[in-house]
Amino acid sequence: MTVDGTSRATLIARITHLEMNSIPPVRVPIPHGPRLAVMRAREVPLHFYRYLYEQVGKPHHWLARRNLSDDELGAILHADHTDLHILYVDGAPAGFFELNHSQAPRDAEIVYFGIVPDFQGRGLARFLLSEAIFAAWSREPERVVISTNTLDSPRALQLYQRAGFSPYAFSEEAVQPWL
Template sequence: MPTPPDLRVVPGLPPGKLRVVITFLEMTSPPNAPKLRPPVEKLALLRAERPTVSFYRYLYNTVGEPWLWVDRRKLDDDALAAIIHDPKVEITVLYVGGVPAGFAELDRRGKDGTVDLRYFGMIPEFVGIRLGPFLLGCAIDAAWTGGARKLTVNTCTLDHPKALRLYQRAGFVPVRQEVRIADDPRVTGVIPPNAAPQHPIVTS
């Protein structure tokens, strides 16, 4: 694991800002671990082919709001559709009992066979029942069987506290870290102000 950056280089945060530590990970060969068995019954894994923008926003916003995912929220419908309808972007949805429980998004638009696990996460009601490791394993398998030469992902200190460990257990290796100061999307109005209470809003 790379040496964590010295957070003291930013002694304080201005109002409305967030300090985010991003960890970049990669996998250069398929993992050797056996595939995980489905942890629950009535489970289905389906690729969303040209999903509607409204359905994608439901997935992205519901999964990402507790962790302050903001990038795709800021895109207008046309810009978002151009990404999620690209044939090299694969969005797979996990259903439990016919209900969406989480999704994984593989981006194959990179160079030299690099595939990025751009988004991955569970709808809050389905967190904690071992569905996350199962979905992650399926996404990793899909990346490699689809011709990946390298698989990348990143996580940050706004994510679920077990996210980094989950990626490492799946076979990803941390390669670098960065510290960024970002606008708090709850202050800018992109995300509701009561989201992610585990990260207090800096007001003064």
């Protein structure tokens, strides 16, 4: 039961784990129209990361970073093996991706990837995913991995597969929904 007396049903997320074993031959070009910038955020302020994480992740019930203390979150985000890149559209934060290189040289992982709802449907995801892929390959891993689940955007799996990722494993996870 929640504080207001209602119950929260646990959601079951079916997870698809995907891999890419070679770098794509070309990058997706920057879309025409608004001014775009993808910037690596070094020593990102935790409140700003939490804002991005909630904006992108809340509709999909992301949970791994939701209840971490500042010390726990800072240790992850400010580690040498973590790279955070933020997409800006006309100066406003519109999405982000986070890379984990802790398994190098074997794997580079795209841990988080997403577009803020206000900027979805503008053709930005394909471009930002391409940027994430090339940033992940920059440390020359053997493969790049990413996961998606049935609570993510229904187009995420198709987007990843069109970019060159292939499923290699499946799993399930119980998720407490955002209120």
